[in-house]
Amino acid sequence: MxxxxxxxxxxxxxxxxxxxxxxxxxxxxxxxxxxxxxxxxxxxxxxxxxxxxxxxxxxHYIGGLGDGHTLNRIFTYAGIMDKLELKAYDTNAFDKVAFGMGANEYPLAQGFGNFQEQLLEYFPHETMALREYINRIKTVGDHFPLYRLRMGDADEKAAVSNWGLTDTLNEITDNPLLQSVLTGNNLLYAGVKNKTPFYLHALVTESYIHSSHKVLPGxxxxxxxxxxxxxxxxxxxxxxxxxxxxxxxxxxxxxxxxxxxxxxxxxxxxxxxxxxxxxxxxxxxxxxxxxxxxxxxLQQTTSTYMLNLVLTPGTVPMRHHNLYWNATTDVWAAAEYAPQQWPVNYALFFTEDKDNPGYAESLSILSYMHYSEVSKWDDSYNRTGHEAERGDAYETIKAQKAEQLLNKVYERVPELKGNITAQKAATPLTYRDYTGTPKGALYGILKDVNKPAExxxxxxxxxxxxxxxxxxxxxxxxxxxxxxxxxxxxxxxxxxxxxxxxxx
The missing domain is CATH 3.50.50.60 (FAD/NAD(P)-binding domain)
Structure with a gap:
């Protein structure tokens, strides 16, 4: 036909x-x-x-949608910007980063000056390091012409594309905790030690420092x-x-x-x-x-397990920031976890209940998950319009993961326990089937600073x-x-x- x-x-x-x-x-x-x-x-x-x-x-949230920012201009030209309902994140923290059982939740704030100011409360002796970090981020953005909506050439990008993320952070500061905080939300780009280029981290981070919003209702x-x-x-x-x-x-x-x-x-x-x-x-x-x-x-970025929760109204206080938790300050270890250690990281994304302001109506939890843990169902396929059951063993793994993940999250958000009315989980297979990405890779091909051409x-x-x-x-x-x-x-x-x- x-x-x-x-x-x-x-x-x-x-x-x-x-x-x-x-x-x-x-x-x-x-x-x-x-x-x-x-x-x-x-x-x-x-x-x-x-x-x-x-x-x-x-x-779950988007950077660069503020007035005059690059994404705002693109969407304005496309004809959709004025139609979107946006919810701004907390100016003093679009993300917070936590480690293990430590009480501190380190803020990553909107606005370059504010970003530095909020972290100085926790790192009072790192003024020069934070200033240099921000300068490096801006420098990278300036060397990627399209991110500034201007003409340019490949030589500009090449000048900063060979900076490794871990190497660059070592040049900026010798404070390992500050390095971990600055990369604690690396689930945003599935960072890998000694492979992820600094420009990847910088361009993503810069957009959220410019402005951070959630699109409502989704x-x-x-x-x-x-x-x-x-x-x-x-x-x-x-x-x-x-x-x-x-x-x-x-x-x-x-x-x-x-x-x-x-x-x-x-x-x-x-x-x-x-x-x-x-x-x-x-x-x-x-x-x-x-x-x-x-x-x-080519190596693909890792995949994820996602658990989505509907909450009992008026029980879980709303957070107008996301929370990224890592089991240790070695944030790079999360992608290389051993199955018996899981989960070693998670991210929490809250949605406010419009009928109960100040409380969350739902919560999404993401944690790295290797495709190998579900690869025995590689030949199965399940998405809307092409539904197929994967069997009891698969459902058991999903349920076990949900229990393990919730038990870890309860340690930091105890009010969550007993206040979940419904839940739905997704695995790397779900991502593979709905996005068409091999092995459910979060961000497709892994960028490697050591193999830029490849x-x-x-x-x-x-x-x-x-x-x-x-x-x-x-x-x-x-x-x-x-x-x-x-x-x-x-x-x-x-x-x-x-x-x-x-x-x-």
Missing amino acids: QTNTKYDVVVIGGGLGGILTAVLLSKEGMNVCVVEQDKQIGGCLQTFSVQKKVFDSCV SSQISKYLWQELQNSGGTVLRNTAVTKVVEADGNITHIETEHGEQITGTQFISNVHPQVLLGMLDSKIIRPAYRKRIDG TTIATRTKIPNLLQTGQNVNLHGVLGVSITALATTAELVGLQYLLDKVKP
Whole structure:
């Protein structure tokens, strides 16, 4: 079966990168079609509900949405910024970091001056170190031109891209506790000691210092309004439609094939799926075996276990910050945990009860979880529209993890005990099935400062009419993916032209 329409642009995958790129191109008069495997678009922006309480699947808070900030400008140009309902985090702490049974919860604050001021209360002798840390973060941001919505060249990024995170922190301060506090929320980028580049930490951290918000009632509002904008521009979204084949002939992609037997033709194609997934669908001699081997061999970021809780009204005080807990001050050890030690880290994300101000209605808990713990169910597949049971043994593991995680969280949030009315858990398999990311990797391919060329994925491919976008290109996160959408769009319309529109 073949569709009658030939599109100007066909986007494979309706995650944020795909849908935002589609909106930007449709604003230029292009006829764009987004093909998404899930019932719900948005990828990591998807939400779900338990007892009518909305939960975010991945994106619990967002940096850079404040007035004049980069993401705000991108979303304003896309036509959705004024539609979003935002809840600002506590100015004096968007995140707090805790260790073991220690009573201190170290604040990471909004505003560069305030960030330094809040930490000086705990580290009064580290004024110079904190000042240098902030300077380094700003320097990195200034060397990534698109993060400042300006033109630039690769040499700028190269000047700071070889800074390792652990090495840079050692240069800034010899206080190991301060180093641990500054990286205590590294679940935001799945950091790995001696591999994670400083720029990854810096760009993520800078965005939250600029401004930190939660989208109400959930992050799927972003993809919902982007979808509306795409429709207003004449674009098309095909949901519940998995792409099975990307067909190349005579050096260009001619069409894609779907699980329903459809052929969708286009002039330009953009992949918003993991590069490894794309290569699995693409049969082309233009893509060399060495490149396929390189992509298949890349280390992925770790995955996670998530436990979502509905709370008894009026029992658990609301926190207008997130809490990141690590079993020890060796924050890098969390990703390399031994199963019998689990959990060795967690993050808590609270949502306020609008009917009981000052109290939380729900709580999401995330902790690293290795895919190997659920790999025996690798052949199973379970998502909306393709439901399948994984059996009692799998449910037992989920329940055991929930009990272990809650017992650890009770130590710091004792009021939680006895006040949970419903709960729902997700494992790396859940992330894999809903986001299409191999092994449920939180942020796709692991960035390695020692292998910058190998772990950097370009927007362009060897096939002239096939581009890439999404979290594996440049940077992950809502800001990172949105900036990559600009870069991908610019390949077709010109960067200076696009920046002049986004940044008036």
